[in-house]
Amino acid sequence: MSRAYRTREQWRALIAEFEQSALSQKDFCEPHGINPAYFSQRRLELQREAEDNDTGFALAVPQSATSQQTLQLRVGRTELMLPLSVSPRWVAQLVKELSA
Structure with a gap:
C-alpha cells in the first residue's frame, strides 16, 4: 500500500x-x-x-465570497458560524460572556 x-x-x-x-x-x-x-x-x-499555538484568542475566518457570507470563529475544537451581518458589538459581548 x-x-x-x-x-x-x-x-x-x-x-x-x-x-x-x-x-x-x-x-x-x-x-x-x-x-x-x-x-x-x-x-x-x-x-x-x-x-x-493557543494564544487565548479565537481565530476568525471570513468564508470565501463564493460560499455563504459567514464568519467562522474557532477555539480549540469548538466552531461557531455567524452571518457577516451580525453586529461586531454583539460578537464582542458574546466572547466576553463566554470567557467569564
Missing part, C-alpha cells in the same frame, strides 16, 4: 471526522488506508501543536 500525502488541514479534517464517529481508531483507519499507529502519532502532534 502506497502512502497518501495529506496536508495538515486534511489531517485535521480526518481527526475531526474520527472524533465525531463512534468507531474505534482501528475501525476508522482501515477504510481510509491509514496505519492506526501513524494516525495516533499525527493526532498527538496536531493536538500538541494546537496547544502550543
Whole structure:
C-alpha cells in the first residue's frame, strides 16, 4: 500500500471526522488506508501543536465570497458560524460572556 500525502488541514479534517464517529481508531483507519499507529502519532502532534499555538484568542475566518457570507470563529475544537451581518458589538459581548 502506497502512502497518501495529506496536508495538515486534511489531517485535521480526518481527526475531526474520527472524533465525531463512534468507531474505534482501528475501525476508522482501515477504510481510509491509514496505519492506526501513524494516525495516533499525527493526532498527538496536531493536538500538541494546537496547544502550543493557543494564544487565548479565537481565530476568525471570513468564508470565501463564493460560499455563504459567514464568519467562522474557532477555539480549540469548538466552531461557531455567524452571518457577516451580525453586529461586531454583539460578537464582542458574546466572547466576553463566554470567557467569564
